[in-house]
Amino acid sequence: MAAVVPAAPAAAYPIDCAILLCLAGGFPASVECSAAKAELLRRITPWPIEPPLQLWRCPMGGGGVSLPSGGGSDSLAPEVAKYRDAIELWSLSKHVTSGSGGRDLYVNVGRYGYAPSGDFVQFRTSEDDVPDWLDEEVRRQTGSTLMNHYGPGFRSIVLRMQDYTGAYSTEWVSY
Template structure:
């Protein structure tokens, strides 16, 4: 009897599109939830943070959070208040928009003519429509948190920096900064 109930439960969940595996979740849903919590220590949040870092290094080739992979709306359910045209609630939008990414490719060195600087730094962020875009940005014009993360001081020093500075905000508005050099 117990075996037939178990078999029926598995068939029902499979027919409804649910997976009986506990670990069957979208990594982007995990990234969103862990991001909101400041990436607390857990197996799921560690995997989510590793995936974010994988997406943005060695060169940022993918957006760190891909909400289109995380089904957040139940089909046929009531429309939730506050849902914007992008399909997100204000809280989810705040977490998405709280992600700032700087791809730093900077080199300064002395020549016979003085200091030579090569700066191909870019800032990555989400638009109001949810698209992830890159814009050129001089490292010297980057915010203080980027300078602190990469140990940058514009003092005429010989310096080579190459990596990604990532800042995220948790549900309390606390910032976490990660520098990954490569």
């Protein structure tokens, strides 16, 4: 009787490959996709400290991805670039104070995303630039709008992503 040879352990996978594949699939329930989503959220909270998707770390042959400074290059395959380019990240904070002069509202809005060069950058923005989908997400999460003097204060990161069907999903992370 021949001896049973145990199978070789699976090689570790680069987390950025998992982030890309799970992002495209809408982060389906699995151990790998849960780990990928947790890493993605770690990178962006409490503020975008790292690009959420670092394709230069994924050796899947993403079409010329080799720039360690940003996240891609002009030679990135369109099938991959569409997921990277659809990532929108918003840093929001709202603080309301009451005093003898009434209520004061302090709002800070930051918008991050991938530039056409593939670099992860902060875009110029203000509270007037908040898109309708984000205002609705703020209302859903806090019960108020961003510019309401009587709503609750908060600090959060809102991540918007697109899956392979073209559907958008958002992730609200308070900190």
